[in-house]
Structures are given as C-alpha cells and as structure tokens.
Amino acid sequence: MTAHDAPTWTERLRAAGLRVTSRRLAVLDALDAHPHASADEVYARTAQTVPSITKQAIYVSLGDFVEHGLIRRLDPPGSPARYETRTEDNHHHLICDECGAIVDVDCAVGEAPCLAPSHDAGFSVRVAEVTYRGTCPECLARADALVAQS
Amino acid sequence: MTAHDAPTWTERLRAAGLRVTSRRLAVLDALDAHPHASADEVYARTAQTVPSITKQAIYVSLGDFVEHGLIRRLDPPGSPARYETRTEDNHHHLICDECGAIVDVDCAVGEAPCLAPSHDAGFSVRVAEVTYRGTCPECLARADALVAQS
DNA sequence: GTAAGTGCAAAAACTTTGCATAAGT
DNA sequence: ACTTATGCAAAGTTTTTGCACTTAC
Numbered sequence: 001m002t003a004h005d006a007p008t009w010t011e012r013l014r015a016a017g018l019r020v021t022s023r024r025l026a027v028l029d030a031l032d033a034h035p036h037a038s039a040d041e042v043y044a045r046t047a048q049t050v051p052s053i054t055k056q057a058i059y060v061s062l063g064d065f066v067e068h069g070l071i072r073r074l075d076p077p078g079s080p081a082r083y084e085t086r087t088e089d090n091h092h093h094l095i096c097d098e099c100g101a102i103v104d105v106d107c108a109v110g111e112a113p114c115l116a117p118s119h120d121a122g123f124s125v126r127v128a129e130v131t132y133r134g135t136c137p138e139c140l141a142r143a144d145a146l147v148a149q150s
Numbered sequence: 151m152t153a154h155d156a157p158t159w160t161e162r163l164r165a166a167g168l169r170v171t172s173r174r175l176a177v178l179d180a181l182d183a184h185p186h187a188s189a190d191e192v193y194a195r196t197a198q199t200v201p202s203i204t205k206q207a208i209y210v211s212l213g214d215f216v217e218h219g220l221i222r223r224l225d226p227p228g229s230p231a232r233y234e235t236r237t238e239d240n241h242h243h244l245i246c247d248e249c250g251a252i253v254d255v256d257c258a259v260g261e262a263p264c265l266a267p268s269h270d271a272g273f274s275v276r277v278a279e280v281t282y283r284g285t286c287p288e289c290l291a292r293a294d295a296l297v298a299q300s
Numbered sequence: 301g302t303a304a305g306t307g308c309a310a311a312a313a314c315t316t317t318g319c320a321t322a323a324g325t
Numbered sequence: 326a327c328t329t330a331t332g333c334a335a336a337g338t339t340t341t342t343g344c345a346c347t348t349a350c
Contacts, residue, residue: 169330210331
C-alpha cells in the first residue's frame with residue numbers, strides 16, 4: 001500500500017479545485033455504493049445520512065463533478081440521466097431495452113481500438129463510448145414464461 | 151432500377167401497419183433533409199409546409215416511428231433527443247462536447263465486431279452503438295483563436 | 301475575509317396523456 | 326364503418342436558475 005493507491009474523494013475534490021463538503025462526499029459515496037444511479041436515486045440515498053439535502057443540490061453537485069471529470073454521465077434512451085464513478089478505465093455498457101437495467105462490460109478489445117473511427121471528420125476525438133442494447137436475462141426469462149403459458 | 155430499390159416512406163409506413171398521412175410524410179421528409187434533428191427542429195421544418203401541425207403531434211409521430219423501427223433515436227448528453235432515418239446500416243456518431251454537433255461515421259471495422267462485448271452478462275445483445283466524443287473542427291478553431299489572441 | 305456551495309423557491313425545458321374531431325383504409 | 330391519427334389543452338417529469346445565507350478555505 002503506497003501513497004499512489006486510490007486517492008480518496010477528498011483528495012480528488014481538492015485536486016479538481018472543488019471544496020470538500022459533507023454533501024458532496026455523501027453524493028460521491030452514494031454513487032460508489034450504487035453505480036448507474038439517477039439523480040433521484042442519489043437523492044434518496046444521501047437524504048438518509050444528510051436529511052437537509054435537496055434534489056437541486058444533487059443536480060448541481062452531479063453537474064459539477066461531471067464537468068471536472070470526477071464522474072461520468074450516461075444518457076439512456078427515454079429515461080433520466082445516470083451517473084457512475086468509474087471514469088479511469090474505458091469500460092462500456094449493456095442496456096436492457098425492456099427494463100432499462102445497466103451493466104458494466106470491459107472493453108472487448110484489449111487496448112482502445114474503438115478510439116479510432118474510420119473517418120474523424122476533423123474532430124479531436126477524446127473517448128469512444130460503446131452501448132450494447134438488448135434484453136437482460138430477467139426480461140428474457142419473463143418473455144419465455146409468457147410464451148410457455150400461452 | 152428494380153422494384154427492390156429504396157422503398158418510399160409511403161411503402162414503409164404501410165409495411166409497418168401505420169397509416170399514411172401528410173403530417174407523417176412531412177416529418178419523415180424533414181428528417182431526411184436534416185438528419186439528427188430534434189423534435190423541436192422537426193416541428194419548425196414541418197410547420198413551414200404543414201402550418202396546422204403541432205409539437206405534440208411531432209412527438210407522437212416520432213415515438214411511433216421509433217417503435218416501428220422506421221427511425222432511430224439518439225440521446226446526446228444534456229440535450230433533447232435527436233432522430234435519424236438511417237437505420238439499416240450500423241453507423242456510429244461523433245459528438246462535439248462543446249457545441250453538440252453530430253456527424254455520422256461508418257463502422258471502423260468492416261463487419262460488426264463491436265457487436266461482441268467481452269462478457270455479455272446473459273444479455274441478448276441486439277445492437278452496439280458507438281459514440282465518439284470530442285471537439286468538432288469549428289470549436290477547435292475557436293479555441294485556437296482564443297489562445298492566439300491572449 | 302473571500303469565494304464557493306447550499307437551501308429554498310420558482311421556472312424553464314422536454315415529453316406524455318386525454319378527449320373530441322377529422323381523416324385514412 | 327371502423328379504426329387510427331390529429332389538434333388542442335393540460336399535466337407530468339426532469340433539470341436549471343436566482344437569491345440570500347452559510348461554509349470551506
């Protein structure tokens with residue numbers, strides 16, 4: 001265990017030039033405990049430990065964190081934005097079209113070849129995000145059950 | 151030129167079991183003319199030819215089309231949903247983090263290897279969508295200009 | 301002490317829904 | 326004729342903003 005191991009949220013907030021407050025730490029801890037949470041879910045979780053917190057403060061905090069690269073924002077089709085603390089590795093997401101479940105997947109290819117679009121149209125590309133869409137095991141099972149009973 | 155060439159919107163609507171109305175055709179034509187348009191932009195365009203159209207009708211139409219696979223919906227981070235008529239090929243998108251510009255890119259790899267996540271967690275994966283995020287040429291130029299004048 | 305963060309409240313932005321009328325098949 | 330789509334209006338949900346007060350630095 002050296003000083004290079006996982007910096008704490010306090011350290012990362014300071015490094016980003018953001019002040020350290022109990023609300024912000026509560027938000028970040030809630031996201032660690034429940035990845036892919038929506039603003040509403042983060043609010044519900046943090047309200048248990050910090051009762052005075054408000055939903056607007058959550059939105060502001062999450063927005064600040066995204067802007068400073070402490071967390072990542074996901075925009076699933078047709079549902080509220082979700083947030084996650086895994087920002088360092090380039091991992092991707094499986095999303096269920098039925099129930100909206102989100103699961104992390106590591107990049108299929110070792111390095112980051114997805115980082116090279118065939119033609120970049122003059123863009124300076126920073127990241128490539130891959131979203132696999134389909135049906136999750138639970139929803140598959142439910143669909144099978146419906147067919148079987150018909 | 152055979153009967154297999156690009157089916158018209160009228161044919162595709164009928165094939166999907168949807169009725170053919172001037173409003174729907176206006177919406178689809180507007181999307182053809184202006185890919186990646188938001189509901190608001192589609193409304194502005196269609197209102198020029200069909201003045202009696204309303205924004206709600208646009209939302210309903212777009213929702214119906216997405217449900218029947220006639221168009222695709224994109225959910226860029228922090229901005230309203232956008233729609234496109236290119237559904238057959240698996241192409242991807244470049245998005246500018248500064249101005250929100252969206253540009254189509256063909257799949258980097260010939261086939262569809264992006265269709266295979268390293269571990270599918272039991273999902274039945276249907277499609278893989280790749281979003282390259284970065285800065286578009288215009289915003290890069292603007293940033294350079296700011297630096298130069300400082 | 302100063303700048304940044306927060307609670308509170310209000311509003312903006314985006315999208316969906318219900319019902320009577322009109323239009324497509 | 327029957328069913329589906331539309332206009333109109335209203336509401337729902339998610340997110341942003343303004344201002345006074347508090348807190349971290």
